[in-house]
Amino acid sequence: MVEAGKGSLRRIDPPFVALGPSGVAIRDRIKGLTPQDEKVLRLVGDHLGSLAGKDLKARCAAGLDHDSDRWAERKRDLTVESSSRWAGSITKTTHDQWALARRSQLAHIRAMEAGVRTIAHRLSLPVGSKGSKKAPGGYHSAQEWFAKSRRLGLLSHRLERARADFEAGRVRVVRGGKRLLRNRHNLDAAQLTETEWRARWQAGRRFLQADGESGKQYGNETIRVTPEGQVSIRLPVPLAHLANAGHGRYILTAKVTFAHRGDQWRDRVSANRAVAYRIHQDVDRRRWYLTASWTVPQVKTVPLEAARAGGLIGVDTNADHLAAWRLDEHGNPVGDPRRFGYDLSGSIGHRDAQVRHALIGLLHWARRHHLAVAIEDLNLAAETTREKHGRRKRFRHLISGMPIGKLRARLVAMAAELGITIVAVDPAYTSKWGAQHWRKPLTTTDRPVTRHQAAAVAIGRRALGHPIRRRTAPPPHDRSDRAGHRTVQAAPETPRRQEPRPRVPGPRTRSAPPARAANTGNQDAQHRSGRPTEHTPLTLSL
Structure with a gap:
């Protein structure tokens, strides 16, 4: 249009x-955790976090040569030190992280290419030349032109290096986030002490999330939450001695109650439909949270x-x-x-x-x-x-x-x-x-x-579905040529634009409708110089 x-x-x-939306996510605080519960959560999260770091390193090293066989091999290596389902969650998360870094790398390349084209175009113009709405003009001064010429060389070098990494399949991912990693060297600017930064770093690198599985009890075998809010975790093999329930599980003393969309969540877990869970710690508030998520079909x-x-x-x-x-x-x-x-x-x-x-x-x-x-x-x-x-x-x-x-x-x-x-x-x-x-x-x-x-x-x-632009005001009634014709309502190339607007049925005012001639829309019928005028024949009588 x-x-x-x-x-x-x-x-x-x-x-x-x-x-x-394609998914739903709800969060609730895990209240009433005992010191033993927090200790178990930290140990499990740190152990699985170290496995996730090793798996991410292996995935980045594989690059574009990664296939389903290597995925299965990575999962078998992780299963020995955790469990089959924990290994599946770690490898899937690693794959998503690598794919996200790959998309971000391509977006970064596109942004640098646009910058290089813009600088090269502006450098090719004379200093001080004006631009247009679609293209910028030249730089304002010779000093700015020189500075931008140096920046062009720097961007071109970075672009070549980014393209080489993209073609080779090399990506750079930091578990815990690059921003938090850089804050380690700028603690004063981040207003953090080394102890506070270390606590955030460890909390951000823990791994305590598990994908759901339909048909299993309460929709998740690894992190299980009953409709009453009882949370239990399947412990990895090296930490199985910490279990306080059967089948190597640890049941938390605290319970969760989802206030937002709690009925929908209970309906899913009661029907054993897949629900994914993630447990994370808020270091500033000294609280632990549980996030439940599931997918929904996208519909209009x-x-x-x-x-x-x-x-x-x-x-x-x-x-x-x-x-x-x-x-x-x-x-x-x-x-x-x-x-x-x-x-x-x-x-x-x-x-x-x-x-x-x-x-x-x-x-x-x-x-x-x-x-x-x-x-x-x-x-x-x-x-x-x-x-x-x-x-x-x-x-x-x-x-x-x-x-x-x-x-x-x-x-x-x-x-x-x-x-x-x-x-x-x-x-x-x-x-x-x-x-x-x-x-x-x-x-x-x-x-x-x-x-x-x-x-x-x-x-x-x-x-x-209405046009945005309005009709201009009509010309003065005394002289239409003084103000000119209206140009907004129809473009010059619009067919039949000189003809009158279609008549809307029904009276528009309470006055009597004017007499309508058959040739109202004919330009020859109007009172204009050089054109015949419509006349009503007169009846001659003696």
């Missing part, structure tokens, strides 16, 4: 209903036509808030706009809570009015590159700080739980056309409309 207008516009994809909630019925809510995503406006089925704004703010400063937990709180307010508003939510299908991965925007550091930081991926995933998951449909639209020109065509008409003396609120109207109209 392409909206007609002046200039060359890129193709605009049609809106679509976003698919629901309702068709697009049903989601449009009755209107919807258009939402514009920004760095610090969500701008929303309700629209009826005809694309007209209804009521006042809403703003759902969030603060992305502080810790990861604080930022996550802020995004979740804003989405809760938005979805509850949509649920009260039984409306769908329209949001842009944003992908800002290419917009965060350093070379594309040059000196615009604030703009780059603004784009990098927008929680697009997290917000989109959370919105889809939370909306599916409340039965709300999410409609994704193409983000092209929504901010520009919204501010151009909707900001001024919607602004009143007591309600100033921002650019983001006008963009929300544009997003909602595109989701409803």
Whole structure:
């Protein structure tokens, strides 16, 4: 779909209903652990973590030569020191880590290639030359040109090295995370002591997760949780002497009670359906948590036509808030706009809570009015590159700080739980056309409309299938040639654009309808110079 207008516009994809989540994850604190329970959890996690590190090293060494036979060999080696199911969980996690690192490596190569192309293009232009909307111009000064020429050499060297690693199948993965590893050399900047860092490092490298298996008791044989909340762990072979139950199992004194989606979880474990579990420690809070997860089929909630019925809510995503406006089925704004703010400063937990709180307010508003939510299908991965925007550091930081991926995933998951449909639209020109065509008409003396609120109207109209751009005001009634003809409603190449608009059945006003001639749409019938005029024949009488 392409909206007609002046200039060359890129193709605009049609809106679509976003698919629901593919999985569910719930978490609960393991309360009431005894010192013996914590000791067993640490010993099991450290032992399995060391096995996971060795297996990851073997997988990275295999590179592109890895196959199913080597996978089976790795699993047999781990089974001797743990169990068959623990070995299966470790090897599967290792494979997922290697595949994720491989995809990240390819994305890094694509980003460096874009940077090299941009720098080479700008270096080829004269210093101080202006750019266009599609391509940047030359650099501002000779000093900047020289600095960028050196950066081009550095990026080219890094690109060659990354390509060589990718072709050879070499990836670099750190169990526990590269950020935590680098903090070891910058403890003062991270505001950590060596003891605190060591505790986080050990907690991040422990392995206490097991995949579910349908048909087995309570859906998991390795980490088993009963519907009453009793947690038991199958101990590895070297730690079997710590078992306090039969078949080499250790039963924790504490119990878990999932408050969120607890009924769904109990239905699954009662039916012996697969549930995956992960036990991890929060060092700062000195707490242990259990996360349960399972997969669900991705389905569309309702068709697009049903989601449009009755209107919807258009939402514009920004760095610090969500701008929303309700629209009826005809694309007209209804009521006042809403703003759902969030603060992305502080810790990861604080930022996550802020995004979740804003989405809760938005979805509850949509649920009260039984409306769908329209949001842009944003992908800002290419917009965060350093070379594309040059000196615009604030703009780059603004784009990098927008929680697009997290917000989109959370919105889809939370909306599916409340039965709300999410409609994704193409983000092209929504901010520009919204501010151009909707900001001024919607602004009143007591309600100033921002650019983001006008963009929300544009997003909602595109989701409803209506054009964003409005007709320009008609020319003065006294002289149509003084103000010119309207050019927004139809492009010059539009067929039959000079003909009148189709007549809507029914009276449009309470006045008497004017007499309609048969040739109203004929240009020759209008009162113009050089053209015949329609005359009514006169009856001659004597």
